[in-house]
Amino acid sequence: EIVLTQSPATLSLSPGERATLSCRASQSVSSYLAWYQQKPGQAPRLLIYDASNRATGIPARFSGSGSGTDFTLTISSLEPEDFAVYYCQQRGAFGPGTKVDIK
């Protein structure tokens, strides 16, 4: 069973800053990893799949990288609507999430 860990738990940044979120898998998952964004009271939204492919309609400021066990989600310049919780996912496993909040 794959276990996903995310760091940091909380990231406090200002609009316009760059956000770097990490996800680590307990064993190699090749490039089969996704990232989701969840805002309060809303369902998660698929951002990135296959580690680096943006889902339909996702802005270019969101990018993903990594393979094997270490993955990164980068938001190049935070917009006000980007403050949310971000989860990584591999098959039936979800990470615990990283909350990006306003500094």
Place this chain on the structure above:
Amino acid sequence: QLQLQESGSGLVKPSQTLSLTCAVSGGSISSGGYSWSWIRQPPGKGLEWIGYIYHSGSTYYNPSLKSRVTISVDRSKNQFSLKLSSVTAADTAVYYCARRIVVVPELGYYFDYWGQGTLVTVSS
């Protein structure tokens, strides 16, 4: 545009069975390449995958819930359902239905469309 909508009882007594349905619109539940999932989120906590079903009726469940979970599909109504038996307070959560898209069988799959979620509270 594909849409998913959960419905069902929002309050269930301990030891009883939770029942939810997900209606799919804007697309067919029988479309190839997809399966249909249930995912839950306890208040203030993270996401937990429950299971999924193909339009053929084949299912796969989270091993931690397998003994209590049944997912079924009704192709004529374009919907699928979840039953979770012997519920306790630990089953209180927002329950989401979602479409599962498989990139590589058994290696990579993702959830690309989600319902808005429905809160189910287990309480006497």
